[in-house]
Amino acid sequence: MRAYLAARENDGEAPGVRLGEVEMPVPRANEVLVKVEAYSVNRGETFQLERPPAGGWRPGKDVAGLVVQAAPDGSGPAVGRRVVGHPPAGGWAEFVAVPTDALAPIPDRLTAVEAAALPFAGLTALRLLRTAGRHTGHLAGRRILLTGASGGVGHYVAELTAAAGAGVTAVSASAQRGGRLSELGAADVVHRVADAVGPFDVVLESTGGEALPLALDRLAPRGLLIWFGQASRRPVTLDFFDLLRGPTGATLRQFSYADVDGPDGPDLATLVGLTAEGRLHPEIGTVRDWSHTGEVLADLRERRVRGNAVLTVG
Template identity: 80%
Template sequence: MKAFTATRDEAATVRLSEVPEPQPAADQALVKVEAYSVNRGETFQLERPPGDGWRPGKDVAGLVVQAAPDGSGPAVGSRVVGHPPALGWAEYAAVPTGQLAVLPDRLTVEQAAALPLAGLTALRLLRTATRHTGHLAGRRVLLTGASGGVGHYLTELAAAAGARITAVSSSAERGQRLAELGAVEVVHRVADAEGPFDLVLESTGGADLPVALDRLAKRGLLLWFGQASRQPVTLDFFRLLTGPTSATIRQFSYADVDEPDGADLATLVRLAAEGRLHPELGTVRDWHGTPEVLAELRGRRIRGNAVLTIC
């Protein structure tokens, strides 16, 4: 079968190659991949691939063509969305059944493919924030790097929970969409945001994180879940003494869970099918365009999610 493999070449980080068709383990279903999503974090991972047997691909949607040998998971013919650990940019993928959710007819594979990594990140960020704040209704939230797939989901989900969101987006066009999804204010720079904020969701790192931290309310929470700027963060403890009192800074990983992703994937699918969560398809292209999409994602030229389809 055909699949995208890592090249270790900076100019073109993937190429379409012939690879063996996967042989599913007992708890894995074989999925004919019809669409997959490419995330900006994967562009960074491709710069330093983990190993020779690794292939990219965490967000897939398609059709179950072989059920799991142990009898778990969806039956043959089920339309599914999945979140395998890798190997998804291929014609077929073996996906653990705990990492699958069945799709209703009203949801397209393109919409579904945009849900897993970005949607799981947003859902779990807000779940973590709620454990700290007790609830989001009426809370002031600052969201940096809001123009990507995670930012769109965060804005819509937090607004639905009653939060008052200030979103940071350098683009007026992208900011307009965030306002449509529920942001009460959109600013072009973190420095333009007027605090204090009960919660900061920070994904750019570099110089932005200390500026965002300055706008945190007393005993507020900053969840740090990315470093899109590719720049390290420097914090001055003495500056903190004149800033927010007893601020909490917490590093967040969406993968820090004890259960498989299937239940949360099913929640995202349900919300999207009910029209309460809208996958933001910044581009949908034939999968042969994957190398170009990767370059555009690295250059931050795509708003929302990038989805590739396999015909």
């Protein structure tokens, strides 16, 4: 079968990947074989491709498609069922083996393109807000600052926080992208962190560099800053004495969406259900044939895509 591989330095075929022939996956006992109809590419994966893991790793964690081989242990969906999945790797391919506990069925009202945009960005947003809710007790009435809001995660966060009764201030450098965040429920949109008027109960920070200290300075006493990315690719410098003059008793927490005790399937089902009910709207900035994966990776690196980027496998 055909699949995308991490490119060697001199391949020159596409930025970060090349299309090649690989062996068909052989599912383990608890895995189904999925014929991929669409997959989503995330900006974080462009960073991962710069230093790909060893051992035959192939990129791709967000897929939607059709089950063509059921799990040998009898778990999971039957052959012919449309599913969205979050495999550990290898999803940018014609077929992928996916653990049955990392799948959710797709209802007829959702397309494969919509479903493929849900896993990584949606799981991140859902679990960010769950983490924030544990700290604050509830989100209703809380003020939340979200940096780097124009990516796939940001659009889901804006809509989910509004639904929870929180007021989110979204930071987006683009006026056009900011307008869409307002439509999804953002209470306020600013173009720079410095323009955000605090204090905020929670800061969701994904930019790093100079943005994190500025965002931290707008935190309320005993507030929470969740650091879930460094899209600027610039390190953060913090001064302890600035913290003493800033929010008293602030909590800084590093966040990974994979830091969960259970499988991804139940949270994927939640995201699918919300989308099918019209309560969550994947923001899909581009849909292209999978032959354009390299171009999409370049567009993501240069921030030319609003929301999610989805590739369809013909």
